[in-house]
Amino acid sequence: MSLQTGNSHFQGLSAAVPIWIGYAAVGVPFGVLAGQAGLSILQIALMSIIVFAGSSQFIAVSMIGSGSGILPIIVTTFFVNLRHLLMSSTLALHLKGVSRGRLSLLAAEITDETFAVNLTRFARGDWDERKALVVNYTSHLAWIASSVAGGMLGHIIPQGAFGINYALTAMFLALLVLQIISSLIGFIALVSGVLAVIIAQVLPGNWYVIIATVVAATLGVIIQDRFPSFLAGKVKAHDA
């Protein structure tokens, strides 16, 4: 292994640390719930290996626990995870010329968290698909390990110690701040957040994520076209 490769692995690993902490906080309770729904350790591990999508896994085990058939579970999963369509499209901007094999490996591991971390790094310009793969696969390992740990010894692990339940929220807040590179993007983010809160109270499920994002991003383009001087200022470059 060359020095270059080693260094890029290290960058990938250090970028992924907040995700691992957050996944430990979410994966353990998932394992506990899955165990209570009657799933074996092997079944819990298999779902975390094959599906790797936190919120839909929570929903699936609660549906299994209440005796649902598999079709409603699969359809629900589809709609819950449809938002990744937008994330995958955005990542594509930074992955021109990467082989289909690597793209497929990368695509399989797009979650809210791996998307947010990788996209922020791609936007800074010092990122490539190898580092992204390190982030994705170590995060997946953390997810599998923590859900299995939850299934095995969930009841003896103290819940919520040291604010661990806030790890992913804090990570998203930081990544949101790092994304705000112009006044207009900041304004659009605000619009999206407000819309999401309103829509979440009206529509079931997590449609609010997709609808708020699509409406806000469209508004951003319209403002750029029609009112080019509105909020045209740049915010200090993100250089975290």
Place this chain on the structure above:
Amino acid sequence: MTPELYLLCILGMCLVTFTPRWLPLIWLSGREIPPLFVRWLRFVPASILSALVVPSILLDQAGNLSLIRPEFLVSLPTLAYAWWSRSLGGTVVVGMLLFYAAEKFMY
């Protein structure tokens, strides 16, 4: 649920989760993306992060708006720290500690 049905269930979940993650990446990274769509996509990251995180800090378990939740109160100094430090790891640690303190204090 029988073990066979369970296996079928998670394979189905995998298929419907993988497809939207995979299609745009394969479809878009190999071709010229229309400039208008590129400009639109530039607004997506901040919008989607905001749409994910804002409801999670402002809405309680029942989906009602609440401004006195520790999740929201802690988000203000956490955001301020993120803005000032531009540090991801530092913000995660600060947010966790503040949340830990807030929960101890409020309950």
